[in-house]
Amino acid sequence: MERALREIGAARYHDKHPFHILMREGRLTEGQLQAWALNRYYYQSRVPLKDAALMARMVDPALRRVWSRRVLDHDGKAEGEGGLARWLLLCERLGLAREDVVAERGILPATRFAVDAYIDFVRSRSLLEAIASSLTELFSPGIMRERLGTMLAQYDVIDEQALSYFTVRLDQAPADADFALDYVKRHATTPDLRQAVCDALLFKTDVLWAQADALQHAYVEPGLPPPGAFRPEA
Amino acid sequence: MERALREIGAARYHDKHPFHILMREGRLTEGQLQAWALNRYYYQSRVPLKDAALMARMVDPALRRVWSRRVLDHDGKAEGEGGLARWLLLCERLGLAREDVVAERGILPATRFAVDAYIDFVRSRSLLEAIASSLTELFSPGIMRERLGTMLAQYDVIDEQALSYFTVRLDQAPADADFALDYVKRHATTPDLRQAVCDALLFKTDVLWAQADALQHAYVEPGLPPPGAFRPEA
Structure with a gap:
């Protein structure tokens, strides 16, 4: 089963998506990076809700104890700490107003639909499938490491502190x-059950891919943000 | 509104229930205490799931951070710590086999229905109502203090360590x-909204009262445990 899971990642993880290839090659404009960071904020903000929903289905305290670390990693022990705060820092460095990001202004509807479908999946499927849907993290260190290198090299507004979200997540x-x-x-x-695990990972790769599709369509090609969506300054 | 909430507690909190009056007066047999501890274990085991379900609806990280302490209080930082472990200790001191308790063997169906209704309430109502339903804790220190005194005085098998669940919860x-x-x-x-808050607390007092009713019916008067339920040794 592990081989099947890794094959799904090799074929369908969003590092293969044209939008992320552009990012890796340093070919996104700052406006396009802003759109990415803003929309990814919605995903980031819902990940701890997804993890809490998962904990709400774990009758075993030992399992909850392990999983609660994920929520803590995102929320931090105090204001300004944790992964979500680090993501907001990146958004600010990219020139977005913190209050607009937190108010979720201009986020693509397709981003919301994909992320909300993920939360619904975790709430409604078996605990095994819900846990399996987190397995995209098997493939995330590669894409994170590539981003770190490219973004430091290509974008003046980005320094190591702005990328602390990624350096911490790599751990x-x-x-x-x-x-x-x-x-x-x-x-x-x-x-x-093994098929259900693979299907859950497939579902999750779809969730990530759909978000990249929405960014590509709205901000790259053809570049038509839907009504109400964020528009980069010219 | 606070006065209305406190009036609900004064009229309907389960410290007024005949079963809890018997407990306070030290008039429950050890078998009846076992039935209480076993059924209450089901409630205790679901409280962190209820709290995680609440966190899964909190978009504000600061709010999640506060609420996550409740889950930690129940689960502890390591195996054997936390409120649930302390409840299991009390069950063991009362002569129940730990593995039977954890396997939820013999728990009254009415206990399950009431507790599961509580979790469903927290999942499906507004966040305000879900938080309001926790307000029975305004009234719990009184009943806990009374239990501590009575149980230490009346039951040989109970010492201070066995009651550590209550001493910690009092804090x-x-x-x-x-x-x-x-x-x-x-x-x-x-x-x-204020009415909804009061209704949520009323609902929660019903959840607690229904559990006491079920214990009273099965183990005190008339004393007819339903099929499959725990039966104290004669």
């Missing part, structure tokens, strides 16, 4: 992914 | 209740 994501992978390997004890 | 509950009370006072800004 956290592998441990999170290893735990989830170990969990699904131990609990997917029949062919049907 | 935690007032802070939790104060936060929730302050939250509902700040957010219930219209008569309709």
